Amino acid sequence: MNDIFRLKELCTNRSVLYVEDEKDLRFTLGKYLEKLFEKVVLAADGEEGLQKYTEDDFDLVITDISMPKKDGMVMSKDIKNISQSQEIMIISAYSEPEYFLDAIRIGVDGFILKPVEFTQLNTELLKIMTKIEMVMTLEAYNSSLERLVEEKTKREHTLELEKIKNQKRVMVSLIELIEKRDSYTAGHSIRVANYCKIIAEKMGYDKSNCELIYEAGILHDIGKIGIPDTVLLKPGKFTDQEYQLIKQHVDVGVDVLKNIPMYKGIVDVISHHHERFDGSGYPHGIKGDEIPKLARIMIVADAFDAMTTNRIYKKKKSISEALDELKSLSGIQFHPEVVAVVVKALENIEIDDEISQMPQSELEKERFAYFYKDQITGAFNQTYLENILREYKVQEKRCDMYAVNLHGLGNYNKRYGWDNGDELLAEVSRYLNDKYKSSILFRVHGDRFILLNCLKSKLDLDDFDKIDFLNTHNIGIEISEVYSGKFKNDNIEKLMESIYN
Template structure:
């Protein structure tokens, strides 16, 4: 039997109040609900929805969040004051994250994710109606035999487990959302959780404590849900202001989880996972044994994953180098007792080799371009060239750099104007992309470009002959080929020094 048929079978006498300000969605979903339930009332905003609730008895309230007059959260608060056990479902989108967090605090019973998927609605409603029917059944049998009471108690425990599962699924969805937003740290939470549990097991913590630190590891960065995209999605180094903003994720995550009874112990660990043994950490500057034992473990697990993961601005360390780093900062950043165990645990660890920060999907490329694309020519900018060369010291994928110089560009601008000058740079960039598709193209200081390749490539200056001709032979192009390994080019500064030594003004 399909879930829809099962839902219809158990839904007799179930009453619904559906509150939605979007008329199209209100009509569509209410029409669908009326095919299942005998009694469905609707309201167009929270104020009118609350009035209907106060006048009638409903088994289930389904409400949108953002509405005029009174929003869904305000309505839910008012309903909870009148009936703390009222079954409430919210319709929401992942873009409404702050509201979703508030909904968790208000103890809603389920979530219907927009855009509406009727199969998922059926499943959610089936669970809620089953729970309502079970509760009604409990009331009818509460005066019967003790065995019946025991049986129903067991069923209530199942219902409670479902509620816990709902919390877990919601929080894990938020973690997943953070990592989907911040593709450059994808998988970080899971690795921190695994490393934390490994250390805890070797320190003879109980199974319950090991499970606790594992789930805390999964959730430790959940506070980044409120970190602005401009900071969270920045794949480069953060400036002082950006760093102060991202540090707030600790307090945000702690507050969020501490309000949920089943996650209070998790929140205590997460609150301290950026503290340091020497007291120079954040947010509270705790030091030494002021840091709780499980947090001491997570501090090391978090740092170890950062060390052994490739970042745009920092190549990953080898396992041996990372272990040396842990030992070097023992008694400074890390608790000495935990360091000893961590080194022993991690020494035989097999690290994932393909953890990189380079964009893969089209959406990731667009986010990446926001920071590292030259807005005029749509080539990469010199900031990314610097990070690329730093990364290349580890990956060694790039072997040659051809620097293309456009001579007399300033004179060309003075004669023909900046618009023509911009058009010239765009044309040069387009030709480079067309003829050197396997290369990385960067714009340097104004009128020069760098073509980075993994094999020796000569630049064919004849592809620019039409541009030179259109400039009445005013501009002149030449290039210089550099061997990255031979010239020891590991940053933009290294490249600039080489070019200066050769008396080439870039």
């Protein structure tokens, strides 16, 4: 709830141009935007949208892609040619990575998929409007600073204090921006910043450089705000195209920070934090001593944190295992001078055992699973179940899983039609969610649900015999145990196969 209040506050006195050819969606979303923004201007296609853009000033442009006369991508390019700093959000039914890549190259700031969910829309709006406020604050500060200099005031000490205060304010805003998007990335950034500072101190860098690399560590993944949720929050492995999208976060981060005077010193570090000693890194492909010295430290710190935290597909390494891997890759991926220091500097570091890529807050869980819900029932789908089971395997968690099978649904569909069959499935899903609130519900087959983290003692078949909407249409229910116990080295593929058959 605090987020929506914050969003309204950020949208006060702001204007938005919304371009959409679907009349009903344009009307519905337009009305919603009017509740947030002071001025909302609507356009039915890219040509009209560009015309209205040239006639007025807008803080934000929201556009569809596929439209008559001029599509949203072409219109966005035209707008960026007019104003490179214009904030743009795309709402589209296209989910292919090439569209995301095109949008990032143009400089689009947000991308959400249709059908529009207002929770997702609010999250993207909050991200973009926070960025706008940050830029406005910096511009106002710089303008004020220039005016004071021109007036030749003698308040140098006060100005310096104000500068420090603004730096901290901007830093806080940027960190909040990361946290709103992805708390794992935010936690990763803080840990990398700490490791960077520890290593730099051990290597004999002065206080100024140690503070600089700490700030760079905090913001090294800020470019991920430009990566679509469909890719950034994907629990599965990336395709080649999706990986190309992820790699764009370096350039996006540099673009965000390079025009902020106080962060000019860290841009060079962030720009090179994915290079490799042998030259096979990105985005520049430089090698050896060509890599800036502080960036060499961040490359190792970034990798160390990735090794020592649980990922969905990979169990974390112990500190000694991680340090051994760093040594084995010294002179290949990492600079030998840095590795030689790291093996001593981080050998006694303490790491939280509970760090995980899985979402923590309720909002994060919803955003994380946004593309992993069954469209008919609202339950999570089989892909999300597989990813959770992989996380259980990594962390060796206890798993209690039961299948709920419906019998007679085929006859019901023949008699009443598929639409009514879908509604019945949705009704069963609502019942299971209400009845077993502490469990996670999945639909893995046409007439099969899975309850995860459900204790056997709480399952009562007699409860289902009392459900009127099932009894009326002779729909039977069968409950069977799928798995119970600590999840260790069981074959997930075989387990999923048994669930589907």
